[in-house]
Amino acid sequence: MTTALPILLDVAAIAVLVLGLYFPRHRRADLVVAFLGVNIGVYAVSAVLASTTVAAGVGLGLFGVLSIIRLRSSEISQREVAYYFASLAVGLLTGLADAVTPEVAGLVALVVAALAVGDSRLLFGGYDTQEVHLDRAIADEADLRRTLGELLGAEIVGVSVVRLDLVNDLTVVQVRLRRPSGVPRRSPRRTADAAERAGASQEVA
Structure with a gap:
């Protein structure tokens, strides 16, 4: 039993x-x-x-x-x-x-x-995978990696383009990234908004 x-x-x-x-x-x-x-x-x-x-x-x-x-x-x-x-x-x-x-x-x-x-x-706490939608059509991988690194504040270790729309100026990409120890996760949307505000401030100045 x-x-x-x-x-x-x-x-x-x-x-x-x-x-x-x-x-x-x-x-x-x-x-x-x-x-x-x-x-x-x-x-x-x-x-x-x-x-x-x-x-x-x-x-x-x-x-x-x-x-x-x-x-x-x-x-x-x-x-x-x-x-x-x-x-x-x-x-x-x-x-x-x-x-x-x-x-x-x-x-x-x-x-x-x-x-x-x-x-x-x-x-593996520093590694992450995200799907990112960019309001730009970026065909060049080096430029894409640089843009993603700036937006996400992390080292880009892998990029897989899901969709590249040259007509509507859109890029959808799966990103594999690594953040330095102690660096919190950053939202791509917030980072992009901050960059836009910074650019607008510079234009006004």
Whole structure:
């Protein structure tokens, strides 16, 4: 008979993962509900099916079905995809376990630790990705990088042009950037407005 230890391990792990790591870092309450619901749902289904001879196959199938459901839902970032699959993995590991063995506990701890380290601001906190809409059509990559660096106040490490509209004078670009330590995130709109005001002041002077 399955003991209560696996569900206690699951609840503890998902609480640390979602309430201890994800929400304090990203503040998206809607995804907290999604992660908790997916984890507990997967645990419940896999725990019921754990005694069957096809438990492993059912677990992998459930993992795949829920992955498809996620892909059809609203868009989330790759970082949040990692938390999503970690919630799934923890639910499967604990749900399919008859008891909390050192191996199961170690694997659950490894999943949580991987997210704690991989999503740490100390490790990659200076790097970010943004989609920026410029009211200029900039075809030259060097000029584009220079303009983005001035607007965002950061080192531009990668640029991918999503749309270049020469008729309407518009550039939409995905920017990968790195900020120096201690420099807060700057809004491109506010930076652009400040630059326009500065330019207007110089013209009046």
